[in-house]
Amino acid sequence: MTRQEEIQTLIRSLRQAVPEVSGVMVASADGLPMVHDFPEGEAARIAAMAATSLGLGKRIATTLRLGEFQETVIRGQNGYFVVYEAGEKGVLALALPTGANLGLVHLEAREAARHLKDLL
Amino acid sequence: MEPLKVLVAGPVGAGKTALAKSLLGEEALTTEAKASEDLGKETTTVALDFGTLAVGPYRVHLFGVPGQERFDFMWDVLAEGALGLLFLVAGDRPHHLPEARRMLDYFLSRHPVPYLVGVTRLDLGRAWTPGEVALYLRLPEERVMGLDARKREEAFRALARLVELATGGE
Ligand SMILES: Nc1nc2c(ncn2[C@@H]2O[C@H](COP(=O)(O)OP(=O)(O)OP(=O)(O)O)[C@@H](O)[C@H]2O)c(=O)[nH]1
């Protein structure tokens, strides 16, 4: 399997574990899309925003001495955008509808992020 | 006295983060990520650079933008309320000048504030001089100066000059 395929497999199993996910983005830490299932026209922007959100989140966590960064959660009236770190080179971001079980999402996504770290 | 917000902008690798670090040292708040493309450097800014310092009687709040265009959604966020623009260009990368021109127009059309253009990396091979950059960007020569962003005194001199422009030299 190529790395691309391995990441795709990982995304599929994440989607199986968390069926309500409406979009998955795997991007480089500097904001370039790698593997995702967002509409093509939105991908570049979402990857860049995920990287910005991760960079800022990590910065806030260290500045406020919150300990190791876990995730950034953006919550809007219609849903969530959650950003995880995948090693120092990658970022994993999920779009979710309102009412998603964030506890479960975090468990599954952190696991996926750990795998991604080794793949990237 | 009200803090004076200064925006630091310019293309990738111009030295915005280097400038923030030389001016602010350990206090510089930066957001670097490993560059996955060849940028001629290891890391790139993904959100902002930030820090505060005194320039004469003024408390300057310095906000640096990410230079890569895919992060342009941060530009307006960071430019909001800025009273001066320090715009950096790498003298040894003249091929970035067309983009620099567009970026400078973007900032000045949306946020018409006093500005100063700093030309960095003049010690490197075949760098364009501040005069040549001024000519290319069609700017008055007195608005363009050379500096090494890694050197505190040079970075400070550029910032102080911008502060002077932004405060009417009072
Ligand atoms: N030789 C030399 N190097 C310089 C000078 N000014 C800045 N640099 C170097 O040029 C590079 C500039 O990189 P950054 O400060 O990350 O550039 P940036 O503008 O923040 O770039 P992005 O955040 O990626 O948009 C650094 O490696 C600096 O050390 C200079 O006058 N001479």
Ligand SMILES: [Mg+2]
């Ligand atoms: Mg930078």
